[in-house]
Amino acid sequence: MKRLSLALTALMVLGLAATSFAADIAVKGSTTVQPIMQKAVEAFMAQNKGISVSISASGSGDGAKALIDGSTPLAMLSREMKESEIKLAKEKGVSPKQIIIAYDCLTPVVHSSNPINNITMAQLKDIYTGKVTDWKDLGGAAGAISVVSRDSSSGTFEYWNEHVLQKERVYARAQMQASNGAVAQVVGKQKTSIGYVGLAYAHAPGLKALTVDGVAGSVENTLNGTYPVSRGLYLYTNGEPTGDVAKLVNFILSDAGQKIVASVDYVPVKASKSAMAPKKGKK
Incomplete structure (x- = not known):
């Protein structure tokens, strides 16, 4: 009986260890950013077999809320976070970090x-x-x-x-x-x-x-700045991204990730740094 108990305990420990190897990143927010994330995540997971990423797109406001309440480590926004959102985040111990991944x-x-x-x-x-x-x-x-x-x-x-x-x-x-x-x-x-x-x-x-x-x-x-309604597309994390979240962010900003941005008809950040320098009213 004692041996059976020990065996069951060992199986439980092994099961927990196996579960811990499979990371799970829940990305939430903008439907505009969604096409980039879907294709980027597919390529990212193909290269990182032990990392699981899910995407839920219902709007930038929902992405900001999810970052603030801790239900996502990576929020998608098609606008900058509002001052009121940043204030609420800081009150809850969250430090939003903005990462621009494309223009639209x-x-x-x-x-x-x-x-x-x-x-x-x-x-x-x-x-x-x-x-x-x-x-x-x-x-x-x-x-x-x-x-x-x-x-x-x-x-x-x-x-x-x-x-x-x-x-x-x-x-x-x-x-x-x-x-x-x-x-x-x-x-x-x-x-x-x-x-x-x-x-x-x-x-x-x-x-x-x-x-x-x-x-x-x-x-x-x-x-070239001639189209009158252009904007940035963003990811937000709680402070500097770390671990698997950092791996995903770095992949999107890599040459391979930016090729994916272009493949879904958005403007890569690397190609746009000089032409799309920050301007008043252009987010």
């Missing part, structure tokens, strides 16, 4: 059948604040504009609200969506709709990407 441009999209090809920043503001509600006022066929927007927990919404709406209230009839993919899906099915998505989603089925003030959303125009 927010791209207005319409249904592929829409004859409109270009839109101005002023027109976008008027549409998203409800001042312009019919396509005929923009040179299109008569018909009510179906406005599609990201929801308020999204860093994409906050950036759009600040830089396009200039902090005015979004149109009350706007259809608020939880992700870039959801916006792309709705606009791709509604012929009278307009939405905005990260560059990686701008060429989804059924969509037409609009130029803004005559400038196309692209890697080149993000790099």
Whole structure:
């Protein structure tokens, strides 16, 4: 009986030891950063068999909350953390460290059948604040504009609200969506709709990407600073990343990781350091 007890104890210890070798990193936050993370994590885990990484994307705000409450060691944000979030984090003993991994441009999209090809920043503001509600006022066929927007927990919404709406209230009839993919899906099915998505989603089925003030959303125009709605994409950790989290971050910032950034239609940080130096209002 004693031998059986000892054997069971040994098995339990071995089981715990085996479990300890399999790391588990839960990454949470922005749906805009999600395409980068999904492809990068797949390549990273192929090289690091003992490390398991899960990704949950529901918005930048949720990523910040998860970092603050300790449910993720690595948060994805498509905006900088707010002063209020940083203050709350510090009150809870968390020291947010910002790591920029890519740049993006927010791209207005319409249904592929829409004859409109270009839109101005002023027109976008008027549409998203409800001042312009019919396509005929923009040179299109008569018909009510179906406005599609990201929801308020999204860093994409906050950036759009600040830089396009200039902090005015979004149109009350706007259809608020939880992700870039959801916006792309709705606009791709509604012929009278307009939405905005990260560059990686701008060429989804059924969509037409609009130029803004005559400038196309692209890697080149993000790099040269001519596209008017460009921003940084971030990871946040609690202090300097260590262990397996540091390995993952370093992989994303490596040449191989930055090639993955480019492969999903975002702008690599290394290629953009000189062209995308920090500017007022460009996050």
